[in-house]
Amino acid sequence: MMIDENPTPMMTDVEPWGDDLELPSTTFVLANGLTVIVHEKHDMPLVSIAMLYRVGSRDEPAGKTGFAHLFEHLMFGGSENVPGSAVENLQKAGAIRLNASTGRDHTTYYETVPLGSLDYALFLESDRMGHFFPAINQTVLDQQRNVVLNEKLETEDGTYSKLYERRLKACYPPEHPYAHTVLGEVADLQTATLEDVRDWFRTHYIPSNAVLTLVGAIDVGMVRQKVETYFGHIPAGEPLFRPAVWVPAIPWGRRDVCQVKGKAASLMVCWNIPPYGDSDTILLSVAANMLASGMSSRLVERLVYQEKIAESVTTTIEYAAMVSQFVITVSACEGAELTRIEVLIDEVLQAFIHNEQNEEMLARVKMEQLSAFAASYSSTSSIADLLSASYAMTGSADGYRRIINQIQTAALVDIRLAAQRWLMAQRYVLEMRPFSYQQDGFPLPDRSRIPESVPTMPISLPVLQHAILDNGMDVALVEYQGQPSVNINLILPSIHEEKPGVSALTFSLVNESGAGDRDALALHSMLRKWGASLYVRWDTQSTSISLQCRSQHLSASLGLLADRFFRTTIRESDFERHIQQWADSLNAYKHEADNIIAYVLPGLMYPPGHLYRVPGGIEATRASLKQLTFSQCQAYLQRLLLTRKGKILVTGETSLEKIVPLLNHYFSSLLCVEGEIKPKDVAIPTRVNARVFLIDIPKAEHSIILAASLTPGMDWEYDAAFGLLSDVFDRGFSSRINKNLREDKNWTYGVSQWSSNSVGSSIQCLEVSVQADRTIQAMQEIMNEYCALNGERPVTEAELHEAKAARLLSIGGMLEGFDGINHMVEQVQCYLLPDDYWQNYIEQLNKTSLDEVNQLARQYKRSDTLTWIIAGDITVLRDGIRQLNFGDVQVINDIGESLYE
Incomplete structure (x- = not known):
């Protein structure tokens, strides 16, 4: 079958998706x-x-x-x-x-x-x-x-x-x-x-x-x-005074210059503008996207790609009821002068206000802005937030429709005039310069009886439909008719390079590169024209090229996906820019506790040679960055087309009858036989004794405590049961450790538990930030909880029942809307799990016994195998931590790159 690939209609003929956002509601007042x-x-x-x-x-x-x-x-x-x-x-x-x-x-x-x-x-x-x-x-x-x-x-x-x-x-x-x-x-x-x-x-x-x-x-x-x-019985209350709209003028010449530890220079320019819902503010939201939304926008194209003096440019509008703010933020390249950047911002603004004539760009921006707006409101919770905020800010639950309508009808001349009225006014400028330093009336109802939570009917999990392309590639489809969009993931097993950073750097370059006959700017413009997005994601398990598009533009958008896969063109200038950005970021890590912890954690948990022993965040060291070459990235990119078994996951408003012919048309030349990639070991390594690692953050007012351990990965038969154990012990508001440190002791804002979603083995982390003077006591309390869990306070039947009931009740919410369904199915496909993973997960939840949970606690919630990472002022904390005797204490020097060298 031949696919009609005629040129797309004029942009003025394309209807923005925001026009489809109809959320009929009824408002009444008691x-x-x-x-x-x-x-x-x-x-x-x-x-x-x-x-x-x-x-x-x-x-x-x-x-x-x-x-x-x-x-x-x-x-x-x-x-x-x-x-x-x-x-x-x-x-x-x-x-x-x-x-x-x-x-x-x-x-x-x-x-x-x-x-x-x-x-x-x-x-x-x-x-x-x-x-x-x-x-x-x-x-x-x-x-x-x-x-x-x-x-x-x-x-x-x-x-x-x-x-x-x-x-x-x-x-x-x-x-x-x-x-x-x-x-x-x-x-x-x-x-x-x-x-x-x-x-x-x-x-x-x-x-x-x-x-x-x-x-x-x-x-x-x-x-x-x-x-x-x-x-109905609650008294109305007394009348209230409400502050009115007040858009104050910023005094002339208001400017601050500050020094920031470890960061590259950046510039912020801020204007006061009218409140949310004001006609000028709506027009300025379109201007913001034309100025700095995507590679072809005015400020990004000029500062990042033409002048090459900025790493990134963003424009944001901070909306509020009395006065909003229009903010431009520029992260400068190393050595770039902020005064030069400010001059260029003014030049771009002047050109935009006086000379902007690009109607096609305006149409693309409208499409992108309205499509993104509509896509944000598919779940019940997001719709509730929109309607309530719309009423509070505009006086009507459907006030958002007026905003959509004004965006749709906005003319360039009106946008330019609004920008002239407000962006030519006095502004506030903040210069952030890097600082290198050395360490120094109704009847009252019966309120004695609380209504019960009645179990809802069983959750219906999405059904995967399957097909085989002419080249042998598997296609899995989940139909979803509630939103006019389609998400397509081309999923391939990841290729692993011996040189650290090659894979991650290559895909960073791909995401900013051109494809086919289009350079990066032209490709980005075409994606915006069709209201589509393309992104390449890589991890240790799989590589996926993801396309999200409107269903009526599926064929044209698939052509861009095929171009991205078969005909991507990365540039050496982008390679050099990324190398410098990564080096700058690694230099800044020494001032950022969260980044250091994420960076060193895989190196502390996995032995040399293990697939998962890869730096967290930036997957390289400063030394390895110097050894990377552009030709290595080019060679790696070519290996994507080698023979391997892959699959295509489709979610959204389409059917197998519609999508299979299109996929055959665009991907028939993709070879799809079993590959020759040598598998690497992903099994859980041999358990080690408890250890404590210290990261020095001089004069820190709070400390970060992380306790990590290893478990089998998502493919583990006890994955659901272990999740219930975590719910009771260290995950969520009701967990034992959060109750202890937050509710009882008031030492922290909250405890978090997170894991690396990997196959074979997974890092399980308990993390909490506490006031610095409570660091030692908090560590002891965490240790006490671990000991009690496997001693005098094992998980009780009541705790397990509550955790199981809450998790089973909440699973339905995970499936709500296009994004929820797509995420659950994508997780299964990308981690190479069986199609019935979630069905098995629910069965595991139902049949998990108290004995199983407490047995898992004895195996995997053990204090004698914890790896502790403490980030804080170690000159104050070191002696107290040693006295706890939780394990061998070591200091991580600099940002911990030696773990990977």
Whole structure:
């Protein structure tokens, strides 16, 4: 079959995907002023809830900064009729995507629950609104205040956080509501009294100041009845004062110059512009994408590719209700002058405002912007967030439609005039220069009975359809009709080079290179024209070339995928630029604890010669970078076309009847026989004794503690059971270690548990950042928890039951929307797992016994085989850590490159 490959229609004939984003909703208001928004989405038995209160840091008077965020934390401490942690209570009901956020204008609490838990979730949210006051006590205040102060320390313990605060003070006068950070001042938080926070609740957490949005397998009648039952009796509250729009002028010549440890020079230019939803701000969002979105955008093309004085350029608009900000950020190449970069920015802006005539670029940017916007709102939780924020910021749940319409109809002349009005005004400039240093009215319902979480019907897993191309290549398809897009992954077993860095560097070059008859800029322009994206991903298991495109442009977009695979052209100038960027980044690692930990971890966990002993992050050392050559990358790229067995994964709005002929047309010349690649050992290495490695971060105000161990990988028959063990012990809010260090001790903002998703073996990591003066005690508490797990406090039947129920209830949320389905299926295919992996995973969860979980704890949660990594001020910590006697103590010098040499 021949495929029609006629030239594409004129860009003006292409309809942006954003035009397809229709989210019909119903809005009603209770007698007490509570606004309720309902959107029906019946593809999964889930409901997402967004409870938005119109209160943020802008509402904080002098002396009470940080109160909005502090109160967000207090609201998770339990209410009168639902005592205990709100997080734990909701997780037991199967909640996923559970959290809260506080910004300048709003505070939002959100969760996604199985349909059977809707009553429970609404009861809990109404209890927090109407019956929280009795639960506010000094103990809860002191506990959450300490958690918030730790969050502030961890978040703002860095140059860039301090620079953000400096930018606020430069751009806004002291009396402006945006002139302070959301986290507030330490002194204000420390002096907050019980009566202060009670008054905050009485004033702001009232129905007339709230927007409740529900999205999912519901209908308006059902929602109205439930919301009236649970929320209708709550008093409306008193009228509130709301700050109006205030776009202050930035004083002339406002500029800061600062020195930043270990970073290349960078420049930030910032303008105050109108708030979210303003016509000029909508036009400026299009201008931002024309200036710095992709290789062919004006600033990127000029600074990165023509002048070669910048590594990257971004434009962002930070939206808010009173005033937004338009920000250009440029990361300079080493040796580039920031004054020169600023001059070039002005030249590009002047040319754009006075001379920009490229209608085709405007059409591409609109397509890209609207397609990205629509793709962001496919899940119930993202839709709930959009509708609630749209109502709060524009006064209507469908206010986003006005923004979409204005983007679609925006004319170049209007965009240029908006840019002239605002980007020619006074601005704030921040120069960041590298610093090299030496170490120195309704009836009250019965609230005594909490609604139960009713189990929802079993989850239906996606069905994989299979076909074979003419060349023998396997095709696996998952049809998804809820979004007009298709994702195609060409998956090949990875080729492993002996020289470190060749593979990763080659694919970095490929992602910025041209293909076929198009150079990099032309290829990028064509992708934008079709609303498509192309990305090459490499890891130790597989190499995948991924295409995401609109279903109506599938054939043309597949042609670009084929060009990327068969006719990629990498450039030596890009090779040299990447080598320098990687070297600069490695030089900067010595100031960045997280990067050093990620870099050294594989070298500490795996022996020489193991497939997974590869530096984390940048997969090279400074010495190995000097040995890499462009010809090595060229040769590696050619090896992609050698004989190997691969597969193609397709997800989205298509069928085998449609996609197979297209794939045969474009990939018939791809050889597909069993390859001759020699397998490398990926098995779990021999267990070693406990060790402690120290990374010196002089004068650090907090320390990072990481405890790592090895388990079998994702193909392990006990993968699901081990996940349940981690849920109980060290993963998530309800885990034992998080309760200990965060909730009981208040030494940290939170504990995280993560793993490397690998086949054969996997690194399991417990990681926590604690205030520096609690480092030794925190390590001892973690050790105590490990010992108790395998001693006097094994996992209990109740803990296992709760973990199993929550995980089974939440699996459905993983399958929601195009992105969720694609991620689950892609994970199986890329890690070379069987098609029925997720079915087997669910079966494992159901049949896991308490004996199995505790046996796994004895085998894999052992304190005597832990590898500890501690990043902090070792001049203060070293002696105390040695006295713990947790294992042999070693110091990692510089960034740990010797592990890989």
